[in-house]
Amino acid sequence: MSQQMHKNMNINVHHITRVEGHGNIVVNVTNGKIEKLQWQVPEAPRFFEAMVRGHSYQDIQIIVSRICGICSITHSLAATKAVESALGLKVSEQADKIRILMHYSEQLQSHTLHVGYLAAPDFFGAPSVVPLAAKALDAVKTIVRVHRIANEWSDLLAGRTTHPVTLIPGGLTRIPTEKQLRQLQKTLKDTIPDLKVIADVVLSVAGNIPKFERQTEYVSLKQTKPPTYTFYHGGITSTDNGSKVLPVEKWHDVANEYVCEQSTAKWAKWHRDSYAVGALARFNNNGELLSPMGKEAAKMFGLKKGCCNPFMNTVAQLVECFHIVETSIALIDEILTKGLKEEKVTSTAKAGRGAGCVEAPRGILFHEYEFDKKGKCTAADICIPTNQNHANIQKDFEKFVPQIIHEGEDAVRGKLEMLVRSYDPCISCSTHLLEVKFVK
Amino acid sequence: MKKAVIVIGLGNTLMSDEGAGVRVVQRLSDFAGEFPLVDFVDAGTGGMSILHLIRGKDKAIFIDCTKMGKEPGDIKKFTPQEIKSIKVLAHQSLHEADFIKIINMAYKLGQCPAEIIIFGIEPQSVKPGCELSKTLADRIDEYADTVRNELSKITSNPQGNK
Numbered sequence: 001m002s003q004q005m006h007k008n009m010n011i012n013v014h015h016i017t018r019v020e021g022h023g024n025i026v027v028n029v030t031n032g033k034i035e036k037l038q039w040q041v042p043e044a045p046r047f048f049e050a051m052v053r054g055h056s057y058q059d060i061q062i063i064v065s066r067i068c069g070i071c072s073i074t075h076s077l078a079a080t081k082a083v084e085s086a087l088g089l090k091v092s093e094q095a096d097k098i099r100i101l102m103h104y105s106e107q108l109q110s111h112t113l114h115v116g117y118l119a120a121p122d123f124f125g126a127p128s129v130v131p132l133a134a135k136a137l138d139a140v141k142t143i144v145r146v147h148r149i150a151n152e153w154s155d156l157l158a159g160r161t162t163h164p165v166t167l168i169p170g171g172l173t174r175i176p177t178e179k180q181l182r183q184l185q186k187t188l189k190d191t192i193p194d195l196k197v198i199a200d201v202v203l204s205v206a207g208n209i210p211k212f213e214r215q216t217e218y219v220s221l222k223q224t225k226p227p228t229y230t231f232y233h234g235g236i237t238s239t240d241n242g243s244k245v246l247p248v249e250k251w252h253d254v255a256n257e258y259v260c261e262q263s264t265a266k267w268a269k270w271h272r273d274s275y276a277v278g279a280l281a282r283f284n285n286n287g288e289l290l291s292p293m294g295k296e297a298a299k300m301f302g303l304k305k306g307c308c309n310p311f312m313n314t315v316a317q318l319v320e321c322f323h324i325v326e327t328s329i330a331l332i333d334e335i336l337t338k339g340l341k342e343e344k345v346t347s348t349a350k351a352g353r354g355a356g357c358v359e360a361p362r363g364i365l366f367h368e369y370e371f372d373k374k375g376k377c378t379a380a381d382i383c384i385p386t387n388q389n390h391a392n393i394q395k396d397f398e399k400f401v402p403q404i405i406h407e408g409e410d411a412v413r414g415k416l417e418m419l420v421r422s423y424d425p426c427i428s429c430s431t432h433l434l435e436v437k438f439v440k
Numbered sequence: 441m442k443k444a445v446i447v448i449g450l451g452n453t454l455m456s457d458e459g460a461g462v463r464v465v466q467r468l469s470d471f472a473g474e475f476p477l478v479d480f481v482d483a484g485t486g487g488m489s490i491l492h493l494i495r496g497k498d499k500a501i502f503i504d505c506t507k508m509g510k511e512p513g514d515i516k517k518f519t520p521q522e523i524k525s526i527k528v529l530a531h532q533s534l535h536e537a538d539f540i541k542i543i544n545m546a547y548k549l550g551q552c553p554a555e556i557i558i559f560g561i562e563p564q565s566v567k568p569g570c571e572l573s574k575t576l577a578d579r580i581d582e583y584a585d586t587v588r589n590e591l592s593k594i595t596s597n598p599q600g601n602k
Contacts, residue, residue, distance in 0.1 A: 047568040051454060063570070066454045069485030113488055130541060133548040144549060148492045161493075162486035 007032045009405070011413045023393075023425070025416050027401060037401055039394045039420070041263040049380040057083050057169060057349060057375040064367070064382070065163040068426060070113070072162045073106040073154060074360040075382075077232070078367040083169045085249075085354025086371055089347055095171040097335050098157060100232050102164070103358065104324045104331075105153035107231060109161075110361035111279070111317040111324075112150060114424045115202065116143030119314040122418045123205035139201045142194050146321075149191055156180055171345035178340055185332040188325050192293070195321055199297055202318060206301060209311045210415060214399045216308060216392055217272050218281035219254065221359050229282070229289040229323060231359040237285050240271040248357035251366040255383050260391070267391040268383070274391035277363025278423060279316035280307060294323030310396055311422045317361070349375025360385050362424040386425045393423060445594055446479045446497045446553075447587065448490065450504040450539065457512075457563035457576050460583075461503040464561070467584040475591050490542045491551070499555040499594065502539065503587060506560030513575040514562045515583055517590070523558075559587060 009029035028036040052063050060083055061076040068075055077099060084091065091099075117129040120143070126132040133140045151161045156176055158164030166174045176184075222245050223234030235245035236254050246254065257266040269275060283290075283298070287305045290298065297319045298304070303312060353370040363385025370379040396419055404412055449465025452458045462482050469480045481493055494500040508523075510516060525540040546552035561583060564573035571577065 048454065051568065051570060063454070066452055066459075066484060069452075069487050069489075072484070072486075117488065128541075130545050130548065133545060137548075141549060144491065144551075147488065148495075151489055151492050160482075161489045163482070163484045 009409050009412065011409060011416075023420060025397075025413070025420070027412060027416070029405065034401060034405070037397055038262050039390065039397055041265040041390055049382060052369070052377050052380045055377050057087060057369075057371050057377065058347070060369060060377060060380075061167050061169075062163075062165070067382075069162050070110050071106065071360045071362070071365070071426065073102055073158055073164050074358055074365060075367070076158075076164050076167050077103055078356045078358045078365050079369070080167050080169055081356030081358065082354045082367040082369050083356070083371075085356060086352035086369055087169065087347060087350055087354070087375075088352065089170040091171055092343055094175070094335065094338065094341060095343060095345075097331060098172060098175065099167070101328055101331055101335070102154065102157040102166075103232055104328050105150055105157060107359075107361050108150035108321055108324050109147060109154060110424075111321050112143060112147040112198075114361070115198065115314055115318050115321075116140065116147070118421050118424070120202070120205075122421065123202065123208045125208070136201070139198070142197050142201075146191055146194050146198065149187055153184060153187075156184060168345055168347075170347045171343055173345070175340055175342060178336055181332050181336060181340075185329055188329050188332075191325055192322075195325060199300060199318060199322075202315070203300060206315070209309075209315070210418070211309065212311065212396075212400050212403065212419075213308045214310070214396055216395065217270060217275035218284040219270060219275045219277050219388070220281040220285045220364055221357065222285055227289055229286045229291070229294070229327075231282075236357070236364065238270060238275065239281075239284050240275075248366070249355045251355060251357060251368070251383065255366065255388060257383060257387070262394075263390060265387050265390060266383075268388040269391055274395045275388065276310065276392045276423075277385045277388045278313050279320050279361075280310070280313040281363060282359060283307070283316040283319065290319065291323045291326040293326045294319050297322045310392075310419060313422050313424065317424070349373070353379075360426075362386060362426055363388060384426060386423070389423050389425065393420060442496070443479045444477050444498040445475075445501070445591070446481060446493060446499075447501045447503070447591070448481050448483045448493060450483055450485070450490075450502060452485050454568065454570060456565045456567055456569040456571065457561070457573050458505050458566045460505045460561045460563065460572060460576055463572055463576075463580060464503045464559075464583045464587065467580055468587060471584070471588060474588070475594075477594065478591055487539075488542060490539055491546055491549075494543075494546060494553050494556075495551045497553045499557070500553045501587065501590065502556070502558045503583070504539070504558065504560060505563045505566070506558075508560050508562060510562040512562050512564035512573070513579055515579075515586055516560050516562075517586075518558055518560065520556055520558065557590065559583070559590075 011027035024040040026038045061079040064079045065072040065076040121132045155161050159166040166172050217240040219238040221230045221234045222237035223230035235247050237245050255268040260267045301315045351373040355368040357366050366383040368381040449461040451461040564575040
């Protein structure tokens with residue numbers, strides 16, 4: 001197609017009218033000149049912080065678990081850690097390990113969904129996973145099977161697949177039995193061949209992953225004692241920070257949230273104009289700490305530390321799936337070697353302020369709360385990973401579009417949508433209601 | 441004992457009437473003893489988890505906040521075959537959901553119950569808030585009774601509804 005044909009372009013992927021809070025992609029090109037290029041996030045304020053004010057410290061994790069259906073365990077864990085920090089509550093080693101195991105289950109749930117249901121259709125050139133099921137039924141069935149196992153895993157430890165009920169400040173309301181954990185361990189071992197099938201399928205279409213690179217800052221958790229590829233403990237680090245680790249209480253100095261004209265969601269920046277969070281950020285900061293199978297998967301895809309192709313975030317998620325399953329198999333042994341003990345958890349209200357941080361599947365998540373002496377929440381602050389990625393998506397657009405503009409409007413639109421999906425965004429999960437018309 | 445029927449309440453309880461399905465299934469759980477063949481599940485906004493919840497069941501009943509052009513507070517029973525979803529998904533995120541599409545996926549995978557029933561509840565208010573609007577809150581027992589009435593047909597026909 002000639003350059004002449006693409007002198008003018010008017011892309012406006014605009015979802016606001018029908019789908020609350022989804023991002024809009026705007027590209028206007030006149031006479032070959034890019035006049036407007038924006039990632040707009042017109043998300044309605046969700047007021048979650050206001051909703052927890054006045055509630056007891058014991059109820060915060062239950063309320064915030066409803067923020068998101070995909071990251072509900074993650075939100076609950078971040079909140080519980082923040083509450084424990086505010087009230088000075090200690091958690092037993094056993095409960096700590098079971099929480100980490102619970103957290104892994106959600107990472108696997110979410111990554112499988114993203115790789116299989118959202119990203120794979122892009123790689124296969126299918127509009128969504130439903131038509132993909134017709135095109136690659138066996139692959140989709142394998143993905144569904146792994147997703148089911150991750151769901152049952154969450155169910156066992158969190159008491160429900162979504163919106164956990166076993167987490168309380170100071171510990172857990174329920175400890176699984178040895179038999180249940182051994183069964184889970186066996187199931188996870190049996191899942192490894194399925195993961196390999198998924199990796200082979202993704203590798204077979206990996207040539208369709210755009211070869212786009214842009215240097216940026218990658219921010220994630222980092223745990224040094226002991227060195228761990230962490231999703232749960234540790235402090236905040238970045239690829240621009242010389243491996244220094246900040247305590248989670250300093251998260252405001254990292255996110256530096258600001259209001260941007262093109263978005264009602266807050267944006268974030270640290271050492272540069274933008275930074276990225278998510279699986280690729282975790283990999284770039286901690287990749288050498290992956291489990292052997294995680295490292296093998298990274299090698300298979302040529303994923304190396306320092307990768308700055310945002311489309312490879314999906315591959316980093318797949319790599320993490322291997323790490324999560326392999327690490328969890330070993331963690332169950334660690335838990336059972338010490339012997340399971342019933343725990344009675346008690347806590348007392350007191351005034352305090354605390355921050356909690358964990359890695360959501362799609363990147364680092366911060367919660368912070370303040371309580372009065374009766375344990376009532378007086379202030380809350382939540383900073384989700386997707387908001388931390390918005391500025392980075394905009395900067396990617398600015399470098400990527402001039403490189404692909406000659407491919408024409410449809411290709412530009414498709415590739416920008418794919419780029420957004422590669423960040424695995426959580427833009428709006430606040431409403432899921434049906435909208436229907438009757439045909440019979 | 442494997443339960444042949446599942447009742448699933450959907451929605452976000454932080455968005456007022458959006459959480460109607462969850463509120464109704466929470467109310468129905470008080471009557472779980474009357475229905476030994478039935479699982480009651482608050483699935484919240486779990487999206488694709490629905491695929492796994494309905495697998496292996498003979499019958500699935502969903503309760504969800506539904507914009508269907510009725511009066512706020514109205515409840516209507518329908519099947520997936522009787523409606524067309526007019527919800528538009530951006531396909532940008534895992535965080536959007538249209539369970540009609542998930543049911544289609546279950547059909548394609550050969551993992552769909554033989555019978556699916558949906559109880560749609562027309563919302564009065566979908567905005568941040570932990571409580572249902574008064575219009576819906578006042579009718580919560582009526583909604584629960586409507587679903588219990590549907591379930592009473594199942595217990596009188598333990599062979600299922602195929």
